[in-house]
Amino acid sequence: QVQLVESGGGLVLPGGSLRLSCAASGRTASSGTMGWFRRAPGKEREFVAVIRWSGVSTHYADAVKGRFTVSRDSSKNTVYLQMNSLKPEDTAVYYCAAANSRIILSSLRFEESYPYWGQGTQVTVSL
Secondary structure, X not given: OEEEEEEOOEEXXXXXXXXXXXXXXXXXXXXXXXXXXXXXXXXXXXXXXXXXOOOOOEEEOOOOXXXXXXXXXXXXXXXXXXXXXXXXXXXXXXXXXXXXXXXXHHHOOOHHHOOEEOXXXXXXXXX
């Protein structure tokens, strides 16, 4: 009932910046939760960042804290992931995920909490 489309991925230099977008459509809810996950080559999908749809709070993985910022524009039903000071280890397919509920704090980092997923967008940080 929720469709997600990521965009903004690409090839960037180390130290560069990139902004990912996730446009949501369908039966979204004002009480919902939007998360970003990533899967690096040869690794499992991991949590990156999350924002309550209300914009009240955000949470970040330790690996990206201080470099990435998640935000949302409710008028456009879109969430963003601003990525600064990018490192080669940030190279991954980035996925947007959504839930039409306020996921409890202890479950925000687990992909099982999110019923809806985008197709992913590739981010490559390399010379």
